[in-house]
Amino acid sequence: MKSRLKIAIIAGEESGDQLGADLVAALHHRTGRNINLIGVGGMHLVDNKLKSFFDPDEIALMGLGDVLRKLPHLICLIRRVSTFIVREKPDCLIIVDSPDFTHRVACRVRQLDPSIPIIKYVAPSVWAWRPKRAKAMRAFIDHVLVILPFEVLVMKKLQGPPATYVGHRLLSYPPLLDTRLKRKKRSDNVIRQPILVVLPGSRYSEIRKLMPVFGETIKELTEKLPELSVILPTLPKIEAELRKLIAQWSVKPLVVVGENEKWSAFSKADAALSASGTVSLELALCGIPTVLAYKADWFSRAFIMPKITIWSAALPNIIADEPIVPEYFNEFVRPSILARQLERHITQGAARTAQLEGFKKIANIMHTDKPSGELAVKAILPFLKN
Template structure:
């Protein structure tokens, strides 16, 4: 049995999960070139030979309101996937199921599979250090092992009797220590001199709904103050139909280039970014780009979440630094005027700009530790193929 290529069930939700899972699969294939993997995933996973039984955008929702509106479909999808994996003959069952992020979907599935005799690994520790500490019990019931992106997480989990490994962040391995700014500007058609601001309002429809307009209005204010500014906005697949009418209605005179994806090139090319809280903030830090972190959501989601945070920081670069390296504008604070003010401040304070870039370089080195190999080593231990 140990000579046969291992099989893995996997679920990754949204573009960020697909990105992490694609990098993880790339490393796993170094150890097991002929592995098989199937479940729910996106194009980056498919590029590594993953078979998507369902597309990853089925899980592209955010918050309690969106979850409630889609609850019946999500529960049905989770049940179908569990049925399909557990119905496989013993010899064809996955050596392990790997849930990538999407904890509200994956934990219930992992618990069922684990009780059915399938080993489970969860990749990306939920932010129990920030909010929703009650998830610890769910993790204990669901995961045989947790792969942690940040160095302080395994100790927190191990105190609760949960096996965990620090594997670093795969993006820290994938993103160069010295971002290729000039090359990226040329590739995006942004040749010439002058600062560039990247607008990253998110990849979910709900994020576009709440953040795209404030970002565009803020960019107009920034352009009024500094007419030589240029702006780029990466647009996630399938969302251009939402963005283009908004740009025409809100900011038709903005010096803006819309991109089909290519968020990493946009971050490499820019000088400053306005960015939605989430994985993109860490990507911006790895590209050493000073930023303004923003988030808005349905008022009910905000009401339920705001009392559950255990620390003052939301953005990942600030969480890692344990201080406000960059400004955060959340919910009612996220206005065009505040976004523009904080964005322009980076251009007016060069010493602060340079200092933050140095701190981001330190974070990059901390997280860069060959995640793919570390993660595949931990998975090999779980499935008994070390």
């Protein structure tokens, strides 16, 4: 057995970069072997001594226009990265997230050298749309590490590669665990001066659609709940844009910036108004009653939404297989509707109690005995070449 493992890894998004870093750290801890990392990743993998082949921001694409503009460059990157990986002869290739890029690299690596094991970490949303992708993955992926419990059966049903549920990183994420603990320590369950957390998303196109409606929603809600306080956590890169949009609001929220401030807001929140996305799962696992909203652009409405095969866009609802979190789309994203639902979930009553009970069900369904990194390593070890 060699004293050093050579692992090729490609993580094109920040979330994937963190997952990859957790996996590498767990692999080193489990095997006791030094790891030579090659491939593409961000600061978390770089901290684990990866020398990234290029900046992952180059493949962090947002929409069809970005893809078309960068297509020649992307094709070039796919060829260069796959050729580099094959030349380096790693013990395995791990691809994380960003399927539009990572799958093409994996496919070419498989063509050039079929002996390299290829592991996919985080399954594409084949359960929501384009289900035929699952079966196509069998040609170039040996195993899939899934982070949602229902995805193992989905992969089997759609004839995809073998899959293992390794748990979601949030289940052992220290800020989330700390937030849950703080919420449990609150002195009582009586809401005297309610706090609403507002999360309009992280993409410019998303926040520009939702912020005007959210502003009117808060105006209507404060007329019914005059003691309401509003906190709006955001990221540094979109803070300026958000503040411009907030200038149009009649009720001004407290804007807080950064991850630490977000979790602090979560620890105090009595309810949340949020864009539909991964944050909905964070809110559910923290036990924060939530109302979700989503407004699609014309392209998504015309070409993507008609092909969606799932009944809900909210991860908490999909995991529980029941409508725990109310969600509203497009023309139904109206201030009067959102304000009415938020009032029901802020004030003590059946709606709030039912959602909190639903969140407990979700936590039980997702529960694992070990951190996701450890479970991922256990699934990967049989595929290492030596």
